[in-house]
Amino acid sequence: MRKFEEVLEKAKGIPTCKVAVAAAEDEHVLEAVLAAKKQGIAEAILVGDKEKILALAAQCGVAADDLTIVHEANPAKAALEAVRLVSSGEAQVVMKGLIPTADFLRAVLNKDVGLRQGKQVLSHVAVMEIPGREKLLFMSDGAMNMRPDLPQKVQILKNVVHVAHALGLEKPRVAALAAVEVVNPDMPETVDAAALTKMCERGQIKGCIVDGPLALDNALSEEAAHHKGIVSEVAGRADVLLVPEIICGNMLYKAATFLAQGAVAGVVVGAKAPIVMTSRADSSAAKLQSIALAVLAAQPQK
Numbered sequence: 001m002r003k004f005e006e007v008l009e010k011a012k013g014i015p016t017c018k019v020a021v022a023a024a025e026d027e028h029v030l031e032a033v034l035a036a037k038k039q040g041i042a043e044a045i046l047v048g049d050k051e052k053i054l055a056l057a058a059q060c061g062v063a064a065d066d067l068t069i070v071h072e073a074n075p076a077k078a079a080l081e082a083v084r085l086v087s088s089g090e091a092q093v094v095m096k097g098l099i100p101t102a103d104f105l106r107a108v109l110n111k112d113v114g115l116r117q118g119k120q121v122l123s124h125v126a127v128m129e130i131p132g133r134e135k136l137l138f139m140s141d142g143a144m145n146m147r148p149d150l151p152q153k154v155q156i157l158k159n160v161v162h163v164a165h166a167l168g169l170e171k172p173r174v175a176a177l178a179a180v181e182v183v184n185p186d187m188p189e190t191v192d193a194a195a196l197t198k199m200c201e202r203g204q205i206k207g208c209i210v211d212g213p214l215a216l217d218n219a220l221s222e223e224a225a226h227h228k229g230i231v232s233e234v235a236g237r238a239d240v241l242l243v244p245e246i247i248c249g250n251m252l253y254k255a256a257t258f259l260a261q262g263a264v265a266g267v268v269v270g271a272k273a274p275i276v277m278t279s280r281a282d283s284s285a286a287k288l289q290s291i292a293l294a295v296l297a298a299q300p301q302k
């Protein structure tokens with residue numbers, strides 16, 4: 001896909017999902033869920049401070065009768081209730097509202113009502129539409145796992161490939177990023193990137209093509225890859241950027257919006273259901289795009 005418009009269109013064709021929103025008393029979150037409902041992408045159960053939600057809804061010209069609200073003024077408890085709604089099957093997607101990321105994720109990981117599937121790693125996937133680039137770019141993990149080890153990177157890779165497949169990309173090209181394109185034991189992320197490449201070549205990781213280590217320039221620019229003499233199916237044409245740790249990923253995500261004026265979306269996958277997780281500073285458009293992304297990621301895949 002080239003643009004988020006296509007993601008929204010694809011999500012409209014799917015039977016309506018219910019999204020349970022944790023701490024829904026946020027203007028951009030409400031605008032996004034109202035737009036999702038209007039466009040036939042998803043309906044929402046708003047868990048949060050009812051008085052504040054109604055006041056914000058009134059500003060958007062929406063009457064109380066048009067909303068499903070579960071009152072819980074405490075954000076951490078609201079997150080637990082939103083997660084419980086998904087665990088119990090009353091909703092298919094959970095969404096972060098006005099609550100710090102770590103508190104929200106603790107509810108998602110909660111032992112009693114949380115959404116973990118056995119030992120599977122949950123990870124964040126960002127999708128970015130960057131002006132001047134011809135296709136959507138996937139990136140992981142810039143928001144959940146701080147310093148993943150190799151086994152965790154394998155699962156993070158599988159999670160991002162799942163999302164790429166959900167958007168119709170059959171065999172995404174994955175660049176395992178580092179600062180350089182040679183293996184240097186003093187930079188352990190280069191060793192992990194090489195291991196992931198070999199694991200993919202040997203069929204231990206399926207559904208994608210991995211190459212690494214690659215630096216960002218030779219992952220995205222054919223000219224840069226050519227200059228360095230790197231010849232691979234991924235170099236210069238990456239669909240997915242697999243970052244070695246949260247700081248790089250978080251900066252890339254924010255650079256996409258604040259430096260490149262791009263559009264973004266974010267979702268956590270690897271759980272029993274997709275989790276819409278954007279930054280509190282993200283626009284209502286980014287939140288709507290993320291809902292559409294989660295709706296597509298929630299669909300069973302072949």
Ligand code: COD
Binds near residue numbers: 101103122279
């Ligand atoms: N997938 C599956 N299970 C996990 C994961 C994961 N990614 N992370 C933790 N768990 C499990 C652990 O195995 C353990 O059983 C339980 O959850 C608790 O794990 P801890 O002790 O690491 O839990 P916390 O609460 O200290 O940390 C978990 C967070 C996800 C909250 C933490 O990793 C975190 O704060 N991540 C960064 C969030 C953030 O600030 N992002 C930036 C913002 S945009």
